[in-house]
Amino acid sequence: KIADAAHKVGYHSKGIFLSRLDKPLPELRLGFVLLKKSQQFYSDFATHIEAAISERHDYRITSDIRFSSSQSPDEFTDLLKTLGRRCDALACTAVNDPRLNRVVQDLKDKNVPVVSLLNDFAQGIRKNYIGLNNMKIGRLAGWMITKTVHQPGKLAIFVGGNRWHGHDLREVGYRSFVRESDLGFTVLDTLVNLETRQVTYEVTLDLLQRHPDLRGIYIAGGGMEGAIAAVREVHSTPKVALIVNELTAESRAGLIDGYVTMVISTPLKELCRTLIDQMIQATIEADDGVSGQMFLEPRIVLPESF
Structure with missing residues (x-):
């Protein structure tokens, strides 16, 4: 035919x-x-x-x-x-x-x-x-936080685990940019969330309680849903810059409501x-x-x- x-x-x-x-x-x-x-x-x-x-x-x-x-x-x-x-x-x-x-x-x-x-x-x-070029992705996250947060304080970073080379590179990029910016920010010890939202949620709640001067969080791997839920629960209005990966229904809602500062999407x-x-x-x-x-x-x- x-x-x-x-x-x-x-x-x-x-x-x-x-x-x-x-x-x-x-x-x-x-x-x-x-x-x-x-x-x-x-x-x-x-x-x-x-x-x-x-x-x-x-x-x-x-x-x-x-x-x-x-x-x-x-x-x-x-x-x-x-x-x-x-x-x-x-x-x-x-x-x-x-x-x-x-x-x-x-x-x-x-x-x-x-x-x-x-x-x-x-x-x-x-x-x-x-x-993605994971080193550059980490530096991009550091750039965004240091450019949008105008008061020095502490910054956090979550990785999925110790076996993700890509997460290690993102951490190196993030830390190096924050250090080079020399704006008075301190990056806390790296946190492992096993790519799960529950661990991320619990650790983020603890971070917010222990560090009143926490200014920014970068989720270098998965588990961002937990961080978004935690900052929503603690702060009635956005107060912490939050950088996450991948655009999903939850990260989109976080952007629209102001609780997510930037999404780096593949x-x-x-x-x-x-x-x-x-x-x-x-x-x-x-x-x-x-x-x-x-x-x-x-x-x-x-x-x-x-």
């Missing part, structure tokens, strides 16, 4: 057209490991992956998306091993750990390339890293399109032994963005 319609509108190479239609598309199976599906960001991430795959008409791609329920290296390694047995290429956001390095090396030896997402794990072994649509391109290329090109990095520009969302 498509060929006949093309013929009617003046496309007369019907035979060539039919041969192209009949030619089977190359098939690929791509595997993905993300964090908790209950978090809106990762649920949205999966949706964007599927959308990017659906846009490809040059390959017949089957996706297998799995979610890790924790930060356990063992869970990540199990998921990678399982997907590695059935997929042509993998992409994963995971912690930094020697066990993951071994699994990624084993997969590489079996010609199953792995792309690290958001957090650059298995450096020197994985095929590529796609995400451009998921662009990331996923680039990711699918790179995964396809990795399956058809010989491994040259070179690992790459692709830094995407973050989307900055402010209260006046709406």
